[in-house]
Amino acid sequence: MESEGRRKPEIRTVTNKAMERSGHMLRRPPASRRLFQRFVTFAMSRFPTSVVQGIGFQSLSKDLFDRFFSGSFGPEDISRDLVDTQEVTERKQEGVEWINEFEVVKDLGMGSFGTVKLVRDSKSGDLYAMKVFDKEKLRNKWIGATNMLEDVEKEIKILKLMDHPNCIKLYEVLDNPENEKLFLRLEYCEGGQSMLFDAPLISRMNTWFSTAPFSMDQISVEPLSEDTARRYFIDLLDGLEYMHDNNIIHRDIKPENLLLTKDGKVKLADFGTGQVLSEGEDTIAFSPGTPAFLAPEACRKGQYSGRAADIWAAGVTLYTFLHGRSPFICANPLQIYKMIREEPIGFSSHLSPDCRDLLRRLLDKDFRRRIKMKEIREHPWILQGSAE
Numbered sequence: 001m002e003s004e005g006r007r008k009p010e011i012r013t014v015t016n017k018a019m020e021r022s023g024h025m026l027r028r029p030p031a032s033r034r035l036f037q038r039f040v041t042f043a044m045s046r047f048p049t050s051v052v053q054g055i056g057f058q059s060l061s062k063d064l065f066d067r068f069f070s071g072s073f074g075p076e077d078i079s080r081d082l083v084d085t086q087e088v089t090e091r092k093q094e095g096v097e098w099i100n101e102f103e104v105v106k107d108l109g110m111g112s113f114g115t116v117k118l119v120r121d122s123k124s125g126d127l128y129a130m131k132v133f134d135k136e137k138l139r140n141k142w143i144g145a146t147n148m149l150e151d152v153e154k155e156i157k158i159l160k161l162m163d164h165p166n167c168i169k170l171y172e173v174l175d176n177p178e179n180e181k182l183f184l185r186l187e188y189c190e191g192g193q194s195m196l197f198d199a200p201l202i203s204r205m206n207t208w209f210s211t212a213p214f215s216m217d218q219i220s221v222e223p224l225s226e227d228t229a230r231r232y233f234i235d236l237l238d239g240l241e242y243m244h245d246n247n248i249i250h251r252d253i254k255p256e257n258l259l260l261t262k263d264g265k266v267k268l269a270d271f272g273t274g275q276v277l278s279e280g281e282d283t284i285a286f287s288p289g290t291p292a293f294l295a296p297e298a299c300r301k302g303q304y305s306g307r308a309a310d311i312w313a314a315g316v317t318l319y320t321f322l323h324g325r326s327p328f329i330c331a332n333p334l335q336i337y338k339m340i341r342e343e344p345i346g347f348s349s350h351l352s353p354d355c356r357d358l359l360r361r362l363l364d365k366d367f368r369r370r371i372k373m374k375e376i377r378e379h380p381w382i383l384q385g386s387a388e
Contacts, residue, residue, distance in 0.1 A: 077135070078149070078175050078182060082156050085174040088183060099130060099183060100174065113137045113148060114181075118188065128171065131184040138182075151272040152182070158248060158271040166239030168259060168269040189267055191260025194232055195221055195320065220325040223348075226355055229321035230385040232258065235266035236314055237382075241373055243268070247277040249306035252289040253313035255320055275306065282307055289313065291333040292326045296365045299337040308367040311376070315362025322355065323348055327363070341365070354381035 080086075090099055097104035102119035105127070109116045114133040121128070138149035159170035174183035224232070236258060243250060250257075250268065257270040273288045284306040287298040295312035297304035319327050327345045330336045345363055347356045358381045361371035376382060 077177055078153055078156070078173070080177075082153065082160070082173055083175045084172045086176055088174045088176045088179055088181070090181075099132075102128070102130065102185070104130075113141065119185070127188045129186045129188045131186060133182040133184075135180050135182050148272075154274065155270070155272040156184070158274045158276065161246065161248065161276070162243070164239055164242040166235050166265070166267055167242065168267045187267070189259035189269075190262040191264065193256050194258040194260055194266060195224075195255035223324040224321045226322065226352060227385070229318060230381065231264070232266045232321060233314070233318050234382065234385055236268065236317065237373070237376060239266075239268040240310060240314060243274075244307050244310070244373065247279060247281070249275045249277060249284060250310050250313075251275060251284070251287050251306070252293070253310055253317055254290050254293045255317055258317070277306065284309070291336045292316070292328045294337070294340060295367065296341045297367050299341050305367055307373075308370055311362060311370060311373065312367070315359060318362065319345075319347075319359055322351060322359075352381070354379070354384070358382070 085100070088100060090097070092098070099117075099119060101122045103122055105118040105120055107115055108118050108129060114131065114137075117130045117132060119128050119130045120126070133152060135149060138152060139147055141148040156170065156173055159168070163169070168189070169187040170184060171187070172183075172185040174185065223229075236253070240250065240253070248271075250271065250273075252270060252273045253268075257268065259267050259269050261267065275284055277284075282305050283303040285303045287294055287309060289298075293313045293316045295304070295309040298309055316326060316328075328336050328339045328343075330339060345359075347359055351359075358371075358376070358379050361379075362376070364370040371379070
């Protein structure tokens with residue numbers, strides 16, 4: 001009996017290791033997550049129904065609780081079928097950093113989960129943007145019901161489906177399962193973001209229940225001319241129409257996710273919140289996008305049209321181009337949802353009548369009346385740009 005008692009833990013350990021290697025190991029929720037379950041249950045019971053609906057908890061809750069209570073917390077690693085290169089070597093040679101055959105020229109940006117580096121192919125001399133992620137941080141950071149590693153995997157899948165001049169191109173996924181870094185080699189857009197705001201402030205404003213103080217000057221920039229805004233918007237339409245024709249919803253369209261090439265062409269980027277729909281489908285139930293760019297129907301309980309919500313976000317983006325700020329500004333996302341649903345939107349008197357008309361139709365709070373892609377293409381303000 002004593003020897004049998006000693007063998008049981010050994011058998012369980014071997015089984016767990018085998019499951020872990022296969023990527024299917026189920027783990028008991030850590031104590032911190034068990035406490036989180038209790039907190040969310042308690043918090044939801046204390047929120048008024050209107051608040052719970054406003055922040056989308058009712059749409060999100062089933063997936064969220066299913067994941068937590070089952071002990072399934074997202075992937076431990078990127079699926080092997082998505083990886084192009086499994087041999088990854090980082091080295092420093094004569095003061096220069098290298099990632100495989102790519103020379104690191106400089107850092108382009110740094111975030112909570114890694115960095116973006118400008119790299120040069122040692123053979124061709126071509127420049128690329130190399131995203132370098134810390135996989136452990138991605139596993140431990142949650143957005144709604146998914147961890148960030150799952151969002152990155154979703155982004156990779158969508159990028160591999162697309163090939164369009166107005167959508168950022170993914171060239172290579174580099175991932176050694178023994179390494180805690182994940183590398184994505186992407187098209188480099190020299191022009192950066194289509195509009196530059198106070199990034200740390202905007203980030204604080206986009207967090208739940210933020211009370212970050214701000215002034216209008218901090219969250220406003222110089223508006224674009226109608227001609228420039230129209231050119232950017234037509235590029236956005238080209239990329240978005242391609243995505244919708246291929247049953248892909250972006251779900252987070254905003255100026256920060258529109259990158260500029262050196263010749264001023266706009267490219268859609270950041271597909272981590274995107275969703276691939278079945279043929280003939282158009283309904284989604286929850287949007288993880290930026291609060292100020294959510295459609296009114298996304299701020300209520302229930303399903304809604306993903307394409308119509310993307311068109312609304314494109315309309316808010318065009319408004320931002322032309323006014324230098326979002327139409328919905330508040331440090332508290334709950335208040336932003338109320339503004340989006342109920343408050344009228346004003347437009348600058350300096351804009352042309354055709355421009356104001358298009359904005360009104362893009363930002364119609366009733367998605368059933370909101371302008372469709374075909375009608376946008378035929379709108380006089382858009383046709384004026386096509387004729388130039």
